[in-house]
Amino acid sequence: MRGIRRSRPEPAPAPARDDAGQGWSPQGSVAVATDPEAEAVTGPVDAVHDDGQVPAEVASGRPRRGLRLRRPRLSLRRRKTPSIVPRGSVRDRFGIRDLVAEAAHGVGARPGRLVLTIIGTVLGVGSLVVTVGLAQTAAGQIARQFDAVAATQVVVEPATSRTSQGERATGRIPWDVEDRLNRIAGVEAAGAVAPVSIGEATITAVPVNDPSAPDVTPPKVLATSPGMLEAVGGRVVTGRYFDSGHDQRADRIVVLGARAATRLGVNRVDRQPSIFIGEHSYTVIGIIDDVNRRSDMLDSVILPIGTARADFDLSSIEQAHAKIAVGAGPVLADQAPLALEPNNPDTIEVQVPPAASGVRQNVQADINAIFLALGGVALLVGGLGIANITLLSVRERVGEIGLRRALGASKRNIGAQFLVESVVIGLLGGLIGSALGVFAVVAVSLAKEWTPILDTWIVIGAALLGGVIGLGAGTYPALKAAGIEPITALRGGT
Amino acid sequence: MSALDVFDQSAPGPSPAAGPVTEQIPAASVPVIELAELTRTFPGTPPVHALRDVDLRVERGEYVSIVGPSGSGKSTLLHILGLLDRPTSGDYYLDGVATGTAPEQDRSALRGGRIGFVFQSFHLLPHRTVMDNVLLATLYSGVPRTERKDRALAALNRVGLSHRLDFMPTVLSGGERQRVAVARAVVASPHVLLADEPTGNLDSANSAGVLDLFDELHADGLTLVVITHDDAVSARAQRRIQISDGILTEVA
Ligand SMILES: Nc1ncnc2c1ncn2[C@@H]1O[C@H](COP(=O)(O)OP(=O)(O)OP(=O)(O)O)[C@@H](O)[C@H]1O
Ligand SMILES: [Mg+2]
Numbered sequence: 001m002r003g004i005r006r007s008r009p010e011p012a013p014a015p016a017r018d019d020a021g022q023g024w025s026p027q028g029s030v031a032v033a034t035d036p037e038a039e040a041v042t043g044p045v046d047a048v049h050d051d052g053q054v055p056a057e058v059a060s061g062r063p064r065r066g067l068r069l070r071r072p073r074l075s076l077r078r079r080k081t082p083s084i085v086p087r088g089s090v091r092d093r094f095g096i097r098d099l100v101a102e103a104a105h106g107v108g109a110r111p112g113r114l115v116l117t118i119i120g121t122v123l124g125v126g127s128l129v130v131t132v133g134l135a136q137t138a139a140g141q142i143a144r145q146f147d148a149v150a151a152t153q154v155v156v157e158p159a160t161s162r163t164s165q166g167e168r169a170t171g172r173i174p175w176d177v178e179d180r181l182n183r184i185a186g187v188e189a190a191g192a193v194a195p196v197s198i199g200e201a202t203i204t205a206v207p208v209n210d211p212s213a214p215d216v217t218p219p220k221v222l223a224t225s226p227g228m229l230e231a232v233g234g235r236v237v238t239g240r241y242f243d244s245g246h247d248q249r250a251d252r253i254v255v256l257g258a259r260a261a262t263r264l265g266v267n268r269v270d271r272q273p274s275i276f277i278g279e280h281s282y283t284v285i286g287i288i289d290d291v292n293r294r295s296d297m298l299d300s301v302i303l304p305i306g307t308a309r310a311d312f313d314l315s316s317i318e319q320a321h322a323k324i325a326v327g328a329g330p331v332l333a334d335q336a337p338l339a340l341e342p343n344n345p346d347t348i349e350v351q352v353p354p355a356a357s358g359v360r361q362n363v364q365a366d367i368n369a370i371f372l373a374l375g376g377v378a379l380l381v382g383g384l385g386i387a388n389i390t391l392l393s394v395r396e397r398v399g400e401i402g403l404r405r406a407l408g409a410s411k412r413n414i415g416a417q418f419l420v421e422s423v424v425i426g427l428l429g430g431l432i433g434s435a436l437g438v439f440a441v442v443a444v445s446l447a448k449e450w451t452p453i454l455d456t457w458i459v460i461g462a463a464l465l466g467g468v469i470g471l472g473a474g475t476y477p478a479l480k481a482a483g484i485e486p487i488t489a490l491r492g493g494t
Numbered sequence: 495m496s497a498l499d500v501f502d503q504s505a506p507g508p509s510p511a512a513g514p515v516t517e518q519i520p521a522a523s524v525p526v527i528e529l530a531e532l533t534r535t536f537p538g539t540p541p542v543h544a545l546r547d548v549d550l551r552v553e554r555g556e557y558v559s560i561v562g563p564s565g566s567g568k569s570t571l572l573h574i575l576g577l578l579d580r581p582t583s584g585d586y587y588l589d590g591v592a593t594g595t596a597p598e599q600d601r602s603a604l605r606g607g608r609i610g611f612v613f614q615s616f617h618l619l620p621h622r623t624v625m626d627n628v629l630l631a632t633l634y635s636g637v638p639r640t641e642r643k644d645r646a647l648a649a650l651n652r653v654g655l656s657h658r659l660d661f662m663p664t665v666l667s668g669g670e671r672q673r674v675a676v677a678r679a680v681v682a683s684p685h686v687l688l689a690d691e692p693t694g695n696l697d698s699a700n701s702a703g704v705l706d707l708f709d710e711l712h713a714d715g716l717t718l719v720v721i722t723h724d725d726a727v728s729a730r731a732q733r734r735i736q737i738s739d740g741i742l743t744e745v746a
Contacts, residue, residue, distance in 0.1 A: 092636055092637065092638050092639045093603075093606070093633075093634060093635070093636040094633050094634050095639075097639075098633045102633070105621070105622065105626075109621045399617060400619055402617075403617045403619070403630075404630070404634065405578070405602070405605075406576065406578060406605065406611050406617075407605070407606060407611075407630060407631045407633070407634050407635070407678075408602055408603065408604075408605045408606015408607065408631075408634030408635050408682075409602065409606070409633075409634045410598070410599055410602040410603075410634075411598065411602075412599075413602075413634065486578045487573050487578050487579055490578070490613065490617065
């Protein structure tokens with residue numbers, strides 16, 4: 001029998017088409033008909049069946065995947081396995097590279113439609129990036145502008161009422177306001193301040209009255225309680241601020257605001273310089289600066305309240321200041337009037353920091369939620385759009401699917417191709433949406449002169465989200481495509 | 495025949511002497527195509543018996559034409575031969591391998607590796623170049639990546655279209671399109687070329703061109719099965735089979 005010659009074992013990974021002239025090659029070089037061995041094949045073929053009563057499966061190897069070699073077994077032992085699927089060449093059978101290349105062609109075939117397909121995903125991913133980006137940018141901006149002083153500063157004043165004589169204080173701040181405020185929870189420092197009228201007296205650094213000296217406006221004189229400096233967040237440049245001892249003893253000491261000190265020519269206190277208010281000499285014990293809440297203190301000569309009462313008949317306190325813990329404002333607004341004027345709390349006005357920052361954050365959160373919801377809806381619509389168009393494309397490409405199946409594509413190959421196409425479409429939408437979102441955040445930030453802040457992972461994640469949406473949207477169309485029967489598909493024609 | 499079928503049903507399990515997995519090489523005497531009492535019935539009221547107890551052997555290198563009137567079951571037969579459809583009963587042996595109940599995955603691989611199709615309506619992808627269309631057949635048939643381009647070029651050269659590589663199929667003439675389809679069908683070195691009305695959409699000059707091509711392929715040793723209702727086409731074949739009402743008869 002001719003077949004005997006072919007009974008030698010073949011190398012294991014021999015591809016189907018190289019199987020010794022079984023296949024026809026386009027070059028026409030391996031021509032079966034020109035092979036004298038093969039030529040005889042067309043001869044007594046029936047002989048095979050006549051004597052072939054032995055099943056070929058016993059030859060060797062397992063019948064792979066239900067394929068049975070029906071070939072009758074000849075007298076000589078054959079060592080061929082009945083594997084009919086060219087396993088050896090599976091490596092190059094529609095690999096990842098082929099899959100991606102085919103999917104890319106599918107995606108790029110209709111650019112106009114591609115734009116329509118990805119628009120929903122672009123909008124969805126874009127709005128998510130914009131929402132998150134603007135929220136992050138705004139948060140950064142709030143943190144930047146966050147005024148710690150403003151949020152922790154309380155001013156207490158006597159209430160005023162309008163009368164025919166003009167505005168008149170109806171209440172009175174007690175002299176021990178500092179102690180009373182300090183007893184309220186949340187108060188970190190408190191102090192009182194009052195302007196001091198020195199009448200016609202002049203303020204000079206030297207006792208001699210030099211008539212040739214130019215007439216300059218004298219610095220203001222203020223009286224404060226010892227805690228005032230801390231209450232308004234000031235800083236001692238040199239020396240010290242007075243304490244309650246100075247206050248009680250009505251010592252003739254002063255602290256100078258930085259600008260007043262310059263004006264009076266005092267820049268150091270270690271030699272105990274004095275200034276004169278009228279005829280009295282006051283020892284300068286310190287110079288202060290950086291008083292933001294009462295910047296007039298910088299232009300002032302500052303006395304203890306006790307001294308001012310003794311020397312200048314100070315009659316009332318103008319304001320009390322308190323530095324409070326963040327968030328203690330509402331409590332203080334309730335308690336400070338009671339603490340200062342238990343019988344007439346209405347006569348005390350308390351200005352606490354607005355709780356607006358909390359409100360603003362809440363509003364921001366609401367807006368974010370709305371935008372995120374809109375983004376989610378847009379993504380859903382985008383996903384449905386991809387699913388819809390991919391389904392349409394599957395229906396349009398039934399002929400192509402049938403052809404690919406006829407050329408040897410498995411259901412899995414077909415499904416994978418459409419799935420990858422829709423993932424690529426989703427990814428494309430995600431990338432474009434993400435890029436547009438970043439662009440929008442930067443544009444808004446530029447317009448508002450903010451510093452744009454956007455987490456890189458948000459941007460990357462948003463782009464990948466597009467791919468995930470494509471995956472979800474493409475699953476059903478891919479299953480549909482894989483299920484198409486090649487015959488029905490080919491009958492349709494392209 | 496039936497005795498062999500019985501054998502196949504009760505095929506023993508794997509031999510303990512199983513060697514390494516090797517490519518199965520059918521002996522020279524194994525027909526490329528063998529149909530054994532194959533029936534294809536389409537369910538319905540009444541059921542359509544498109545193929546009735548068909549027995550057919552096609553040896554390697556044969557050029558067979560199948561002729562018959564419309565509705566006689568020609569396309570049904572070709573779909574069975576192309577592993578695009580499964581028989582209702584009986585079996586189909588491709589290179590001696592029973593395919594009737596083989597898993598779909600294996601049938602797909604066989605289709606890619608051993609069968610080339612030429613359709614009446616060409617079935618070229620309109621948005622892909624001539625070259626890409628031919629390369630398409632190499633994707634699923636396991637042609638090594640490095641060989642694909644060369645083989646596609648050789649196949650296109652073979653059908654005389656090497657000057658149209660970058661053309662879109664839409665600008666080609668009908669005859670040229672069908673020649674691209676033939677190049678695609680042979681690029682993966684199939685064991686058999688199946689053609690369903692390959693000249694059905696072509697004028698006589700283009701038909702002659704395609705039929706000449708078939709003759710050359712046949713001369714080079716390719717097995718061809720051409721389905722047609724055109725006697726002029728079937729006359730080119732070495733062997734003619736008549737089909738009517740699902741029954742095959744050899745034409746002398
Ligand atoms: N899916 C199907 N369901 C039911 N009947 C079918 C189906 N496919 C084919 N048939 C029937 O089977 C018979 C054979 O059909 P087939 O397509 O093989 O004919 P044909 O010989 O190719 O005809 P033509 O020359 O017109 O192409 C016809 O009667 C047809 O109606
Ligand atoms: Mg038909």
